[in-house]
Amino acid sequence: MTNNDWTPAVLLPNIYSEKTIEGGSVALTPADDPRITAFGVAEPNFRELLSRFTDAFNEPISPMVLIVRNDVLPRLTEVEAIASFRDIVALSIIPYARGMSIVYGGKVKRRIYYSNSFWFYPWMLSKDGEALVLSTPALHALHMVEQFHGQCSPDLSELEISEVDECLFEALMARWQRHYLGNRQRRQDRALFRSLNMAVQAAQLPGGIDVGIYDIGRMLSLWVSACEILAHTPPRGAGVHQVYALLNQVSFIERTLKRRRYQVNGRPRKKRDSLPCWVYSEIYKARCDFLHGNPVRKDRLNFTGAETSLFWVSPCLYRLVLTGFLQLPPMRRPPGVFYTDPQHIVERALLRARRRKKKNT
Secondary structure (H helix, E strand, O other), X not given: OOEOOEEEEEEEOOEEOOOOEEOOOEEEEOXXXXXXXXXXXXXXXXXXHHOOEEXXXXXXXXXXXXXXXXXXXXXXXXXXXXXXXHHHHHHOOHHHHHHHHHHHOOOOOOOOOOHHHHOOOOEEEXXXXXXXXXXXXXXXXXXXXXXXXXXXXXXXXXXXXXXXXXXXXXXXXXXXXXXXXXXXXXXXXXHHHHHHHHHHHHOOOOOOOOOOHHHHHHHHHHXXXXXXXXXXXXXXXXXXXXXXXXHOOOOOOOHXXXXXXXXXXXXXXXXXXXXXHHHHHHXXXXXXXXXXXXXXXXXXXXXXXXXXXXXXXXXXXXXXXXXXXXXXXXXXXXXXXXXXXXXXXXXXXXXXXXXXXXXXX
C-alpha cells in the first residue's frame, strides 16, 4: 500500500490538528494533507476508510494519519520505530499541557493531558488496498471497508493538538533519526526510547469510571521507572541519586529552583537539595509505599496540604529529567513576546505545586 513518496502507516482518531507534525522521514498529518489526498486518489478504499469515523454520537470526525517516507520503510522493520515517533509526539505535548494547566488553570482550554489520545487504531487498509486488516496480540482479523464504522475513544473524545514543546521535539527527533536510521545504535539512545515508552504508559488515563488509589499508585510507579531508565549509569545502576544528578544538570530559568533547601530521600539529614529533587523524592517515597504493600492514604499521593497532586505534576518533573539527560538549553525570550517556553512552564508548575490549599473560613 504505497503511493508517490509516502505510505500511511496508522490512524489516530482521538486527535486532530490543522498543522502537520513533521519528523523528516515520518510525519503526523491531518487527513487533508496533500500527501494523504494524493494517496486517497490512488487508493479509493483508503479515502473511504477515512470517511467512516465518528464519535460515540455519530458525529463525523477526521483521524490524523501517521505516514512514513517510502525510502526509509525498508529500514523501519520493527514496530518500535513508529511507536517511538508517537511517544516523542505525545511527550512533546503532555508535560507542557499539564504544566499549562497547573500554571494557568485547566478550564481555560481543552488540552491533551493523557497519552491515550495517541492510541493507534487497530484496523488499517491491507497492502493490496482491497480490505481491512487487524493484528493485535489478542486478535487477527480481515474485513470489508464498506462495513466499517470507526470511532474515537468515548472516554476521551477527539482533542486538538495545540501547544507543542518544539525544543524537546527537535532534540528527540535527532536521537530518533540516529537510533533508527543510523549505522549503529548507542546505549544512551536505547535507554531514551525505552524510557519514553514507559513514560507514555505512565501518562495514560489511570482508569475509567472505576479509577481508584491502585490506579494512581501504579502510574506513579511507572513515572519512577521512566526516570530510572534514563538515569541508569553502569555499573552503579539506577536509583534516586542518579535521578537527582540528572535534575541537577538542568540549567534552570527560575532561580528559586536552584536553591538547595529541601531534605530529600537518600541524602544525609543535614544535606539539602533542590525543589525538583524534593518533588522526585516525594514521588519515589509514595511509589515505594504503594508497591511494598505499606498502608497508603489517598492524600499520600498528594503533597501534604498542597493544591496539586503528585500524579498531576509527574509529567512536568519527567520533562526536567529529560532536559538534564539531553542537556537542553533553555529558550531565550524574544522581545515583547509572551513567555511560554515549555521548560519555564514546567518549572513554574513545580513551584505552584508547593502552594497550600486555602482553608475554608
